[in-house]
Amino acid sequence: MGVADESLHGAVLDKLGALVVAGEYATGQVLRIEQLEARFGVSRTVVREAVRVLASMGLVSSRRRVGVTVSPRASWNLFDPRVIRWRLDNGERESLLRSLGELRLGVEPVAAALAAAHATPEQCGRLTEAVMRMAVHGRAGDLESYLAADILFHRTLLEASGNDMFGGLSTVVAEVLAGRTHHRLMPAFPEPAAIRRHAEVAQAIQSGDAAEARRAMRDIVEEATRAMLGPGG
């Protein structure tokens, strides 16, 4: 799925990151490089590189004469897709999905409105294409292909906003969508209503109707969050 399989370093990074995020190591706890070498059965080089990356994500900090210290949550880079995945894989799934839902509620309707102004014909085409695939795979109950189409839709929309930073959120949104599917928070057959709303957004963007695009997009995010977290959410 990620970098993990490709290299030793990636595997260690993935395991160690997951452990930290899962709270296996308490905040402030110090790990020693040597210890980690033994734990994972790899060389110093590999451990150090993994630790460096974790440090760059704010999960740990490394100081001479002290060791590798687990950092408090506040300093984590919560927008790193790997951090999101590790968190989704671990317990606090529900509260994280709620947070991500609120974030999407702030971002995606605005992005949809901007997309209505900025989307190229080619991007409009891709949106329609994505909706079509969602419909086809949704009816067939092929959740994995449905997911791919859903991700394509949201990624295209965020890119079409013409705003780099919104575009940069596409990996975050993709993690949310993937997490929802892979943790069985999706019904076996996606709601036809959800697909219809996506079509509405695509249509509104194509005809340059910013207000309608915003509204339909808000509906999508609101409904998706509600469906995931239950009626009370």
Add this chain to the structure above:
Amino acid sequence: MGVADESLHGAVLDKLGALVVAGEYATGQVLRIEQLEARFGVSRTVVREAVRVLASMGLVSSRRRVGVTVSPRASWNLFDPRVIRWRLDNGERESLLRSLGELRLGVEPVAAALAAAHATPEQCGRLTEAVMRMAVHGRAGDLESYLAADILFHRTLLEASGNDMFGGLSTVVAEVLAGRTHHRLMPAFPEPAAIRRHAEVAQAIQSGDAAEARRAMRDIVEEATRAMLGPGG
């Protein structure tokens, strides 16, 4: 300012990252580790660790027998504070600030509204404290202290939203505010009106008025963006 001074590895990371973001190396160009050792006058270990971190930010990818390849922009992690700083330091400042302004416009008003519901008394106190400091240092024309107070305000507000992901954006917002000050996009004496608006937000949050908090916050972001990018922006 950052990690740079602390270690060789940090210095190399900072320089190399800035070069990539500045477009000194074209997308797809390959760098060789050995080359970089010579370029920066450090050992392989140091270069490799810097490259690993850059790879984790999506700026480059490293493959056997090929070298270190500069990745296309689309795969960069635009929410990494260092990437933001590198971009602000380099040419595309204006368009990036516009993008970040739109992002803040999507996020901060929502966060303010949430904060009105969730802020603890202690957080309300810190907001008021921050506004006071802004007023004092603003009158004195001490932009660096004003900046610190401004950052404190926004960070506290985002944290008070009770939403992890909004809290995680505080470093991004901090980079925007710092960039604005350090690139002389601030007037020598901050607008009293801006400070007043911050006071309004703090007040609205304290009294639990979500709608008013949202409105005042939107004013802050809109006006700040307008002031930075000129009347046309």
Add this chain to the structure above:
DNA sequence: GCGGCTGATAAATCATACTTTTGATGCCGA
């Protein structure tokens, strides 16, 4: 009790050797 000295410790850095992957080259047969 406080401030500075000192030694021990663990990360940081450097240098080097070995391994593995993979792009490139060139050969051979169809």
Add this chain to the structure above:
DNA sequence: TCGGCATCAAAAGTATGATTTATCAGCCGC
């Protein structure tokens, strides 16, 4: 001439020992 296959070599990946440096903790003298 072209396409597939074996071989080679380049460059990253991995491992490890040696050396440097920062920092903590304890000691000493005032």
